[in-house]
Amino acid sequence: MTFALTDEQNELSATVRHLLARRSDSGAVRKAVAQPPGYDEDLWRTLCEQVGAASLAIPERYGGAGFTLFETHIVLEQLGFALTPSPLFGSGVLAAQALLLTGNEEACARLLPGIAEGTLVAAVCWAGADGRWRTGRSDVRAAGGDVWSLSGSATLVLDGAIADALLVVAETGPGQAGLFEVDPADGRVRRAPTPALDSTVSLARVEFDGVPGAPLALDATGLLSTLHDIAAVAVTALQVGTAQRALDMTVAHSKERTQFGRSIGSFQALKHRMADMLVEVETARSASWAAAWSAARGEPELPARAALAKAWCSTALNKVASETVQLHGGIAITWEHDAQMVLKRAHATSQLFGQPHEHRQWLFRYLSGTAPR
Known part of the structure; x- marks a missing residue:
């Protein structure tokens, strides 16, 4: 059995590679990471509008292109080749897939179209102080029932400093974690960029002090x-x-x-x-x-x-x-x-x-x- 890209996938790969060769050479990458938001917004807009990079793995009913994660993988490989900084990994993959896995129709319908268009950047707040992404534990605690309140902090949040929406992993009980949506504009949310060894990766520490959280999945371990x-x-x-x-x-x-x-x-x-x-x-x-x-x-x-x-x-x-x-x-x-x-x-x-x-x-x-x- 021969496993190779289809003609369409090869064309997608070539299109992205040619675009990045013109718009994301070494000088352009260095310039992009040296100023907020840490990536070339015009290039990101082109990738989303002309290539549909952020929409590939999002279903059509949520404003996506209806392809699969494999097509997104192809784009990411070309971004890796050019060392191009972008929100595709943190927002277009991590946050988008988190939303889809919750099965929360209301949240998906509200957030995914913007993620697919590239006009909304979402970030998943997950890693603890030890720098690990655990499935049943978090440094953020969720308390409440009808109204949930989140307190604690998350580290190594991809695009956390500039995200328009925050999806927060928080402990809801012993060995159990849930996923909550938090408004980053709330004054009880504090965000601080974290210097990274790789300057093309945008990381942040996000702290929560009794912030209201809308539950997307109360038992999110699986x-x-x-x-x-x-x-x-x-x-x-x-x-x-x-x-x-x-x-x-x-x-x-x-x-x-x-x-x-x-x-x-x-x-x-x-x-x-x-x-x-x-x-x-x-x-x-x-x-x-x-x-x-x-x-x-x-x-x-x-x-x-x-x-x-x-x-x-x-x-x-x-x-x-x-x-x-x-x-x-x-x-x-x-x-x-x-x-x-x-x-x-x-x-x-x-x-x-x-x-x-x-x-x-x-x-x-x-x-x-x-x-x-």
């Missing part, structure tokens, strides 16, 4: 488990794109850089190292696509494939990024060169939604039948 898998798979798309960028940069440099009167790419030892980089990229892409296929179809293999892909792609990108720096030589550690951005992306994304060793441990427990998160 929902959050699926959402964690979807998020981990989405991260692998960014990682594969970045790994391909690193490989292409390194091969191009090896053809241009000369030593002893010949290009360094002609040396057998360096050919072997770049061949190893290619193997890392291609095997990572295979694992990532397999997991994305399961996410798009809601297959029961998703938890295992998501854990495998996140562990594999994180390790692969770290290896490829390290080799990129080594094979570029001293210029790679300068601020002006993009190799340092690739290395930072590698280290940052390997932490998002679980480190490699955590996913490997969880996968072992999953396969042995003892795998609660």
Whole structure:
């Protein structure tokens, strides 16, 4: 069996890649992250209006394009290749899928059309002070019954400082978490941007002090488990794109850089190292696509494939990024060169939604039948 992109998916990938090549080169990326909101709003508008990037995995009845998470995965891979900052991961994947998984028709009908258009940015407040996204525990507590009040804090909130809507994971009881909608304009919500190693990732700390929350799902443990898998798979798309960028940069440099009167790419030892980089990229892409296929179809293999892909792609990108720096030589550690951005992306994304060793441990427990998160 041959698994490859369809003609339509190849066209989507090529369209996004050509757009980013024109509008999101290294200079444009650096300029975008240096000022609020941390991404190019005009480029984001183009991606949403002309490509439909944020609407791909949202059903048509909610204003989306009615495709699947796999098509979104393709776009994310190209964003990863260009190192382009955007709200697609945090809002278009994490928040949109959280809403869809709740099955709350009123909230979906109200929020998803704006997310699909790219005019509304939603953020999921989830990770605790330990930097982990847990399915049955949160540093935010929900109290009440008819009226719910949320207190506590969430860290590492993607696009949290600029989001128009907040979806908050909060404990509703021992070992039980719910999902609530909170108005970010409420004075009892405090948001502070958090500096990130990867400057293209916009993170924030969000604190709640007795803030009213509208319940979207009071028992969201199962929902959050699926959402964690979807998020981990989405991260692998960014990682594969970045790994391909690193490989292409390194091969191009090896053809241009000369030593002893010949290009360094002609040396057998360096050919072997770049061949190893290619193997890392291609095997990572295979694992990532397999997991994305399961996410798009809601297959029961998703938890295992998501854990495998996140562990594999994180390790692969770290290896490829390290080799990129080594094979570029001293210029790679300068601020002006993009190799340092690739290395930072590698280290940052390997932490998002679980480190490699955590996913490997969880996968072992999953396969042995003892795998609660």
